[in-house]
Amino acid sequence: MDDFDDEIQSAFEAGQHNANTFKLLNNWCKHAEISRSGGVGIVEAQTGLPIGHMGMQCKYSKHFSMQCWLLEDSVYSFYKKCCRDCDKRVPVSIPNILEFVEPRLQKAEERKKKEFELIELKKKAQCERKLKRSELRPNLSFEETFVLDLLDELDIDALESNDPRLEKLAHLAPEVFTPQIVELLLQAVEGEDLPYSHHAAKALITAPIDNKNKITVAIYLIKRHSVFSDVVNVVLNNSYALNLEQLKITLRAFASLATEPPPSSRMYSGHSKPLDVEPLKRLFGTREAHINEVLSDFFKGTELGKIQTATRVLIGLNNNTLFSKFLRDIVALLMRRRILLPNERRESSIIFYLRKAVSLCLLEQPELTDEVIQKYLADNDPVGVDESNRIYGSILRFLNSDTQIGNAHKIAFRRLLWAAIEHPDNYKNKALDTFRHTRDEFSVLAHENFDDLIGAAAILTEKYEQIDKKNIIEVTGSFFDELERNNKKNAINSLQSSLVNLAAVGAKHKGNRRIEDFLGLYRNLPKNQEQMRGCMITHISQMVTGISSLNLVLSDWYGALMDESVLVRASAIKAWENVPFEVVKNFPDLFFDAFSLALSDPYKMVHKSAVSVLRYRSFPEEKRLLIKSPLWTLVLVYSKESDDGDFLVDCINLLVSLCLSDSECKGAHGQLLSAILLKQEGSALYHAVNQSGYRFKTLPSFLKVALKAIRDSYTRDISISDCKDIILSSTKDELINSKKDIVGALELLKPLKQGDFLEAITYATALSISGESAIGTNLFNDFVNSIPEETRHLLWRIQTELVATALQIESEIQVGNLSNESTQKWQELIKKLEKEYEERAEFRDFPPGFNF
Known part of the structure; x- marks a missing residue:
């Protein structure tokens, strides 16, 4: 968020403006009220200023003004609609809203007056042009006067931009466009902008006129973003005749045809046009030397529009020679943009094109581009570091199974890996984005960098332990210090998990030999490295693809399920979540016996991991009797505790969905579970209703749970939609039995x-x-x-x-x-x-x- 500080300053200024408007509104009328959207932001909480979308309302008006970022806009709108002639107003004091309302009204009147004067001037000019055209009529043939008649009709302010009549006449009767008519139309193109100037240009582009005038007409249309096939053909057929200024205008237009628009413009366009790079390439083929000069001039200058045009030309041409020549220019602009482009923000189109250009350079010339990027990282500028990570990340972002892995992908993967390790706890580190979600498309890269991935994960263990050591040495800090430490540890743990997961994906890609390498590293880890051992065993199931790979990992998996370390046992349980469905049938009975013991483990970390995993990857139906009794035990034990209601709800959810039959749910067992759920409060109560599937709704008296939740403040602060759905889908008998609760609610x-x-x-x-x-x-x-x-x-x-x-x-x-x-x-x-x-x-x- 490059413009985060600017956004804070903007919010602060808006709050000050709104506070002043609020005072003026209070002085205006006793009945004036403010409506606003919910929620309080950090800036508002710290400053006490009214920041957010607000509107004005009054009890004597049916009108509610739209809530605006600046309250003044809403007040002005409401005043014009309701307050101007209101006889219910009770003034309070001065100054009031008239301080800004009257100047706005005055400016509105001035605008209307200027618009009226402008309309009158246009009418006068139209009459004069019509008079001049009438003077030409005696010297023209009968057919030529058809054009004059048409111009009389087109010379109006309300003319539609796509009126085709003049253009069609040029196609159907080109002989009518005699030198006198062409001269008249050229005056509309070259001189003052008239209502029919654009139509005249579109007619002349196909009319029988000399090449010099055709180029003038084509450039006129290009300047007005009307680039179609006839215009392109005229320019390309006369490309040698273009002067330098015309060449620059044409380059900008052809670059727009060859490259996609920036995201900021695509947001408001209903569809995207197909790209056409041929005009740009043909122009470059005929004017290569001049275009090189123009690009050099554009990159040396400071005009953002020219820099953007030059960058789009590079993208459109995708020429290795040009990339090599201007590589340092675009990398410097991007990685030094805090100095060179200080006013450009995250939605900037020029930054979008610079990033795209450098990404193309990296794909086409990976070693050279990487060398240049690394040179600009020497001073460790945070913006430059961020941009380099974005560039490397862009190479891997759209990687898929059909992509041919090249040097660019290999370089980007290694750079991002070590950049992520350097600052694993910094959420602004863009290198982390690549490793947040493991993808099978990375399997080749993960295989080639297997040792680096495991080594990086081991380094993270040291960083993780270092945070705990600092915590012991330092004096006990505040709540926020502890929160920051936990966030850092979670970030490191998450990255380590992703890297080990990638290593497992790479091992699976290579086959049994690499799986044995992975298991060998795991076995050689010291017992006291619980963090790394737990992380590796969690992802051991990623390598299971069939009976052969399953046999390789089972012994280590068994050992982890019975390990003396609580963390390792819990991690071994988590590994079940990633087992492919088609492989589950190959697991031996002994594995399910060992797994079910986790639900009876005395340590919360272990049995909570087991419950969590079973929510996403359930047991085979024929093995569920193994977990029914342990789940009942957990439900009964945790129902007596009041501090872990959410976990209790998860246990009940598993018990109902996996282990109980329909008759048990509707009978005494279901009655007992509903009674337990009805005792819950706060988040557990919300969790019970929010997680309720079809089976939960079949529990007797579950409607009472929903009616209790809908009255609970915790649920009401989040959402009561699930509660309402349960009420509306309940049977008549359930509703009759809950009549008192409904009336109470x-x-x-x-x-x-x-x-x-x-x-x-x-x-x-x-x-x-x-x-x-x-x-x-x-x-x-x-x-x-x-x-x-x-x-x-x-x-x-x-x-x-x-x-x-x-x-x-x-x-x-x-x-x-x-x-x-x-x-x-x-x-x-x-x-x-x-x-x-x-x-x-x-x-x-x-x-x-x-x-x-």
Whole structure:
């Protein structure tokens, strides 16, 4: 995040601006209120300034202004819609919002005045041009006057850019374009920009005119980003006649055809155009010497547009000679961009093209490019280091099974490996991205760098242990110091795991001989190197592809499952997660017996690892009796503890999904598990509902668990959507048995907030299904009475009253006594609702400052 500091400064300035606007708004009117999006950022928490998207509202208005980054924009929009002629305003003090509203209104009036004056000037100029064309008519033939008639029609401000009439006339009747007509159209192209200038140029590009004028027309169209086949052909057929300035303009256009647009522009375009490198290559073939001079001039200058054009030309041509000549220029610009390109940020298009160009250089000339990059790393500039890691990473990012591994890939892999080891705990280190997720496409590289991967992983063990040694030596620090140490240890552990995993992938790629090398290294590790031993045994299953490889690793795997080290035993359990499904049937019974013992291991690390692994890679169905009893034991033991509810829920989830039959889930066993879940609080309760699959929902009284969770503050702070789904999918009997809980949850919503309306409808649906519509009617009538009788809440009030009326109609139908009063009230409310929607539709607009 190159512009992180700038973003903080921008947020701080916006907060100061909003704080001042807030004071002015409070002085403007007693009824003015602020609405804002949820959440508080770090900058806002530290400064106390109002930072974030905010809008203005008032109880006497149905209009809610769009929330904007600058509150001033929302206030100005709301003022124009609602405040200008409001008779409910209660002034408080001065100064108020008129300080910025009146200047904005004045500028808006000035803009309208200038626009009106400009329109008048354009009309006058159009009349003068029409008069001049009429003076030409006596000297023209009848056919030539057709062009004048068409120009009279095209000489308007509202002319569509794709009007084809003049261009079609040039195709169908080229003889009409006589020297006098061509001269008239050339004046529109070469002189003042007229409404039909672009159309005239598109007509002239195919008209029978001399090459000099055609080049002028083609350059005109290129400048206006209208590059089509006729324009390209004119330029290429007359490439020797292009002067230096015209050549530069053409280079920029042809480079755009040959290279993809930057991500910042692709974001807003619906589709991407196919690339066409032929025009650029043909132009280079005819003007190679001049293009070399232009590129040298562009790279020596400081104009960003020219540097970007030169870089795109290099990318489009993909010429080794050009890459060699300008390699140091593009590497220097990229790795010294903090000095050479100080104002360019992460979304910068020029940085995008420089990165792409250096990546192409590395692919085409790996040794030379690597040598240049390493020279620029001598001063250890952090931006240069970051860019070098990005360059090497780009070579490996799109590696796939069909890619031919070359020197560029080998160089990039080694550079990134040791760059990752150098700063394994720095999240900004881009080299780490390559090793975060192991991919089979790296198998060849992993095989070739097997020793380096294992050696790097061993170095990480030393770095990991060094953090613990520093912790012993240093005086006990704060909570944040401890958090930072843990983050560093986790980062190192994660990288070590990835590297060992890669080594295992490389060993698998080579076959049994390399697998034996991997196991030999593992066996020779000292017993006290638990971190490295555990890491290697975790990834031992990566090398299992069949019976032969399984036989090679089984003895070491058995030993690890029974190892005296808790860490190694837990790591051996984790290895089960990566076993291929098709190989599971080849595992001997003894392995499953040993694995099941982990669930009875007295150390939490071991049996928690076993439960965690079984969530992602379950036992064969015929072996699940081995884990049923240990899982029941874990459930009963942890149900008596209150500090590890999340793990308890995982145990119940495994027990239900793997070991219990449908009849057991619906019987006494399921009743016991629901009772245990119902005792949970906070995160465990949320976890129970969030992780509930089909089998959980079949547990008796599980609806009560969902109703308890939906009322729990922990769940409400995250999401209640799963709870609502469980309520709506419950059977009628379950809803009847949980009637008190439903009513209790609904009563907790008093007074009803607008954000809780959908939740209230969920309870209303549940009461309706359970046949308790009358209770819902009373509660929703209470909600209606609790909603303030303010203009802005009218829609919400009508919607709530509609629900209450619907429940009333249902309850009357249930007792067989439907009244005309209820149905009439329903129809009246529907009419009110439609009217309210129509009125509110008039307020939909976008405030100033809102950018798409």
